[in-house]
Amino acid sequence: MSTAQTISKSAAAIDKARAEGRAALIAYLPAGYPSVEESIAAGIAAARNGADLIEIGIPYSDPVMDGQVIQAATTEALAKGFRVSQVFDVVAGITSKTDAAVLVMTYWNPVIRMGVDEFSRRLSEAGGAGLITPDLIPDEAAEWLEASDKYGLDRVFLVAPSSTTERMQRTVDASRGFVYAVSIMGVTGARSSVSSAAKDVVAAAHAAGAERVCVGLGVSNAGQVREIAAYAEGVIVGTALVKTLGDGGVDGVAALTKDLSTGLARETGLAGEEA
Amino acid sequence: MADAPSGNADNNAAEAFLQGGSLKHAPGPYFGSYGGRWMPESLIAALDELEETFDKAKDDPDFRAQIADLNKNYSGRPSLLTEAKRFSEHAGGVRIFLKREDLNHTGSHKINNVLGQALLAKRMGKTRVIAETGAGQHGVASATAAALMGLECVVYMGAEDCRRQALNVARMELLGATVIPVTSGSQTLKDAINDALRDWVANVHNTHYLLGTAAGAHPFPAMVRYFHEVIGEEARAQILDQAGRLPDAVCACIGGGSNAIGIFHGFLDDPSVKIYGFEAGGDGVDTGRHAATITLGKPGVLHGARSYLMQDDDGQTIESHSISAGLDYPGVGPEHSYLSDIGRVSYEPITDAEAMEAFRLLCRTEGIIPAIESSHALAGAIKVGQRLADEASAAGETAEDKIVIVNLSGRGDKDVATAAEWFDLLDKNSAESEIGKEGEQL
Numbered sequence: 167m168s169t170a171q172t173i174s175k176s177a178a179a180i181d182k183a184r185a186e187g188r189a190a191l192i193a194y195l196p197a198g199y200p201s202v203e204e205s206i207a208a209g210i211a212a213a214r215n216g217a218d219l220i221e222i223g224i225p226y227s228d229p230v231m232d233g234q235v236i237q238a239a240t241t242e243a244l245a246k247g248f249r250v251s252q253v254f255d256v257v258a259g260i261t262s263k264t265d266a267a268v269l270v271m272t273y274w275n276p277v278i279r280m281g282v283d284e285f286s287r288r289l290s291e292a293g294g295a296g297l298i299t300p301d302l303i304p305d306e307a308a309e310w311l312e313a314s315d316k317y318g319l320d321r322v323f324l325v326a327p328s329s330t331t332e333r334m335q336r337t338v339d340a341s342r343g344f345v346y347a348v349s350i351m352g353v354t355g356a357r358s359s360v361s362s363a364a365k366d367v368v369a370a371a372h373a374a375g376a377e378r379v380c381v382g383l384g385v386s387n388a389g390q391v392r393e394i395a396a397y398a399e400g401v402i403v404g405t406a407l408v409k410t411l412g413d414g415g416v417d418g419v420a421a422l423t424k425d426l427s428t429g430l431a432r433e434t435g436l437a438g439e440e441a
Numbered sequence: 442m443a444d445a446p447s448g449n450a451d452n453n454a455a456e457a458f459l460q461g462g463s464l465k466h467a468p469g470p471y472f473g474s475y476g477g478r479w480m481p482e483s484l485i486a487a488l489d490e491l492e493e494t495f496d497k498a499k500d501d502p503d504f505r506a507q508i509a510d511l512n513k514n515y516s517g518r519p520s521l522l523t524e525a526k527r528f529s530e531h532a533g534g535v536r537i538f539l540k541r542e543d544l545n546h547t548g549s550h551k552i553n554n555v556l557g558q559a560l561l562a563k564r565m566g567k568t569r570v571i572a573e574t575g576a577g578q579h580g581v582a583s584a585t586a587a588a589l590m591g592l593e594c595v596v597y598m599g600a601e602d603c604r605r606q607a608l609n610v611a612r613m614e615l616l617g618a619t620v621i622p623v624t625s626g627s628q629t630l631k632d633a634i635n636d637a638l639r640d641w642v643a644n645v646h647n648t649h650y651l652l653g654t655a656a657g658a659h660p661f662p663a664m665v666r667y668f669h670e671v672i673g674e675e676a677r678a679q680i681l682d683q684a685g686r687l688p689d690a691v692c693a694c695i696g697g698g699s700n701a702i703g704i705f706h707g708f709l710d711d712p713s714v715k716i717y718g719f720e721a722g723g724d725g726v727d728t729g730r731h732a733a734t735i736t737l738g739k740p741g742v743l744h745g746a747r748s749y750l751m752q753d754d755d756g757q758t759i760e761s762h763s764i765s766a767g768l769d770y771p772g773v774g775p776e777h778s779y780l781s782d783i784g785r786v787s788y789e790p791i792t793d794a795e796a797m798e799a800f801r802l803l804c805r806t807e808g809i810i811p812a813i814e815s816s817h818a819l820a821g822a823i824k825v826g827q828r829l830a831d832e833a834s835a836a837g838e839t840a841e842d843k844i845v846i847v848n849l850s851g852r853g854d855k856d857v858a859t860a861a862e863w864f865d866l867l868d869k870n871s872a873e874s875e876i877g878k879e880g881e882q883l
Contacts, residue, residue, distance in 0.1 A: 228626065228632075228635050228758055230638045230639060233639075237625055237626070241626065249755055250755040274479060275752065275758075277756070278741055278756060279741060279756030301480060301742075303478065303482055303485060305478060306479055324481065324483070325482060326481075327483075328484075328487070329485070329486065330486060348482070348483055351483055351645060353639045353643070
């Protein structure tokens with residue numbers, strides 16, 4: 167884990183949760199779905215109902231790590247005319263109204279197209295915490311390592327059940343804020359149970375020196391959150407929230423986030439009561 | 442950290458080539474600033490395993506013997522080099538030779554790559570292969586190799602392509618493969634690749650992704666090229682045998698670019714040989730409906746590699762258009778981007794109309810029905826032939842002194858419905874007419 171002078175917004179949010187005796191909750195929502203305004207409202211609702219960090223996804227034409235629910239939402243956003251620069255409006259819209267750390271999840275080509283430095287500068291100006299990069303590995307990230315240092319942004323790389331010890335070390339070393347542990351070999355989407363691989367990936371990341379490891383992919387209910395909160399610093403929920411946003415709107419997101427947050431406590435009685 | 446790609450690397454390589462260095466056998470992961478591995482971490486271990494297996498196999502006499510045996514006794518290699526004398530009259534009178542990949546088993550160059558990768562899958566202990574396909578050529582080739590080697594095979598194909606290429610779906614199923622219609626995104630070849638990648642992430646423990654072109658993450662571009670290098674090696678030896686000298690030009694069509702990189706490779710280090718790649722110009726490069734990736738695209742990352750890419754100002758992939766499903770892809774293999782930047786290969790667009798005219802010409806002058814993909818190379822060769830004829834005339838030589846090799850990458854049986862519709866040969870009420878109409882919308 168990088169210990170540069172940069173103050174990590176993501177780390178601060180996770181540490182605050184830890185001080186409260188619980189894991190952090192990270193809520194994923196796509197920018198521009200079902201509209202730019204509603205994605206801001208949904209992010210604010212999540213932050214006010216128990217999410218410590220908000221992960222805003224940029225809709226992209228070729229989302230190879232996403233399952234059908236998120237694909238459908240981001241395809242709809244693009245069809246409605248979403249433009250990449252609007253992600254900064256979404257980030258600013260949430261950071262101006264809440265204390266949540268707001269990260270952007272993006273496939274890499276839109277960042278390259280805007281320019282890694284310009285993208286980073288604008289994200290920083292919008293109050294963003296950093297980037298989660300599902301198809302960028304540290305091996306190819308020279309420009310991003312430089313820009314994230316320059317603008318004080320977190321760089322959240324992914325580790326997977328298939329990561330070798332060597333790659334785990336390299337990825338943990340390159341990350342800042344937290345490390346994203348992929349719980350299962352697969353794409354995003356709700357699953358009935360949490361893979362047993364998740365615990366092993368988190369343990370491997372901790373062994374490589376990661377202080378904060380958050381688990382994503384397939385987590386959709388408070389029971390699963392509780393299971394993961396026992397061994398990871400944070401829990402990431404995406405598909406379930408996106409589906410709820412489509413079905414039940416912003417109120418649905420608020421209710422589900424509140425419910426998910428009841429699973430965060432490591433010690434009785436502390437979870438979910440904050441908001 | 443991998444070596445940082447840079448523009449200087451391009452210049453150095455171009456300089457080295459001009460001073461007698463070699464462009465052959467480029468190992469990847471980078472070709473100048475192109476290539477690499479822009480992939481989810483979940484797949485990196487599988488790519489490492491594939492790279493290691495491939496590197497060992499290349500140096501293993503047993504593996505090379507297996508490939509040579511399959512090429513000779515299964516695919517029917519070496520493929521012929523046929524002089525197209527009557528066709529040549531329409532190309533300024535230069536001598537045109539066709540590298541007959543259309544005569545291979547399954548009807549195209551694709552078999553070279555699938556046999557090699559299926560052998561590697563077996564070496565890795567994988568029991569299942571997955572593949573993407575546009576019109577079905579690579580899907581059919583993959584299903585063929587899987588049947589031959591006793592592997593389970595799943596092919597991802599855009600839902601619309603499944604409908605308009607129903608016979609190719611049936612061929613794959615006859616060969617024992619499962620065809621999964623892709624309904625995500627634009628439901629085209631690029632989305633079939635996306636779904637194949639999603640399958641691979643989930644099933645990588647027992648599954649090899651049999652990618653059909655010289656694109657994607659390392660080691661695919663260098664590996665797919667390796668299995669197609671036989672095209673260029675044969676063509677070079679055959680032209681020296683038949684004409685007593687090297688050609689003046691080599692032409693191939695480019696979608697992802699696997700047939701092209703295969704034949705180009707044989708001539709990359711022959712500075713006297715001009716090399717041309719012909720992209721799908723669709724309705725015309727000024728219409729927005731084309732697949733001329735190098736001509737009009739900008740560098741970006743898609744499907745694991747940095748390369749030229751058809752994309753909008755936001756970095757979203759733009760849908761490509763071509764009458765030829767095999768060229769209808771908004772990306773291109775990274776080695777082609779590099780060869781373009783250093784000026785070793787010239788890439789030019791050919792419109793649907795130009796390709797179809799060349800298609801008809803080859804049918805009528807040589808008795809060979811070419812794939813519409815390959816017809817782009819034929820149309821390009823007509824232009825190159827006319828330029829060479831002009832040069833010859835200016836130098837006081839004759840056009841017959843000039844030699845052009847065209848990679849005839851596939852046969853046109855699969856394209857008969859599309860061509861019949863294009864040339865208005867069908868009874869309006871026939872079932873074929875309906876199929877052809879859909880084909881024309883490619």
